[in-house]
Amino acid sequence: MNKPLANRFPVSEPRVRRGYFECRYGQLHVHNAIxxxxxxxxxxxxxxxxxxxxxxxxxxxxxxxxGRDRSVYAPDLPGCGESDAPPGRIGVGDYAAAMxxxxxxxxxxxxxxxxxxxxxxxxxxxxxxxxxxxxxxxLTGVPEGARDRIGLVTAQQIMVLRPKDDLWxxxxxxxxxxxxxxxxxxxxxxxxxxxAGAEVVTxxxxxxxxx
Numbered sequence: 105m106n107k108p109l110a111n112r113f114p115v116s117e118p119r120v121r122r123g124y125f126e127c128r129y130g131q132l133h134v135h136n137a138i139x140x141x142x143x144x145x146x147x148x149x150x151x152x153x154x155x156x157x158x159x160x161x162x163x164x165x166x167x168x169x170x171g172r173d174r175s176v177y178a179p180d181l182p183g184c185g186e187s188d189a190p191p192g193r194i195g196v197g198d199y200a201a202a203m204x205x206x207x208x209x210x211x212x213x214x215x216x217x218x219x220x221x222x223x224x225x226x227x228x229x230x231x232x233x234x235x236x237x238x239x240x241x242x243l244t245g246v247p248e249g250a251r252d253r254i255g256l257v258t259a260q261q262i263m264v265l266r267p268k269d270d271l272w273x274x275x276x277x278x279x280x281x282x283x284x285x286x287x288x289x290x291x292x293x294x295x296x297x298x299x300a301g302a303e304v305v306t307x308x309x310x311x312x313x314x315x
Contacts, residue, residue, distance in 0.1 A: 116140035118171035127205035130188025135160040135178040137171025147174040147314055148239055150216045153223030159185025165302035200229035216313055218242040228253050235259035242309050245271040246278050255281045263312045267293040
């Protein structure tokens with residue numbers, strides 16, 4: 105008796121690639137993963153935003169993991185990694201606007217967003233400014249500066265991941281601002297969460313993003 109196709113062939117890993125896209129500050133360098141099957145039955149795409157002074161490369165292992173069933177994009181924010189720098193100093197809202205340029209260029213009707221440390225601040229601004237396009241929000245290690253803005257995220261469901269890093273306490277303090285959010289404490293994961301714990305993060309968020 106022939107075995108079902110799903111059992112005869114192993115699940116292929118997603119294709120991880122890099123490319124350049126335009127935003128208001130020039131070229132945006134983007135790391136991305138696409139499901140091996142081409143993404144015809146994939147979930148909503150995911151945009152990952154990195155911490156300050158880093159790049160989308162921090163999500164490299166996570167892309168391979170979460171990208172098995174959805175397209176996922178991890179841009180180098182303007183002035184970081186291989187993306188063009190803005191002409192002068194810009195703020196969180198400006199970074200969010202640049203990410204909005206990317207979302208518009210890709211013509212996403214809806215997209216989920218994950219923000220890590222300073223990237224969480226950018227994710228929050230995107231969610232506030234684009235309530236119809238940003239479907240779900242995952243925040244990982246949330247800086248203290250988010251407290252005044254995070255309560256304005258009202259149109260989306262929110263998950264907060266809390267690894268044991270330098271923002272462990274600050275992340276815990278935002279619970280009172282997000283009574284309906286899903287909090288996941290990760291005391292066994294530290295500052296290298298997306299490198300050493302890529303599968304842990306994937307397992308934590310996949311059902312939330314699938315819902």
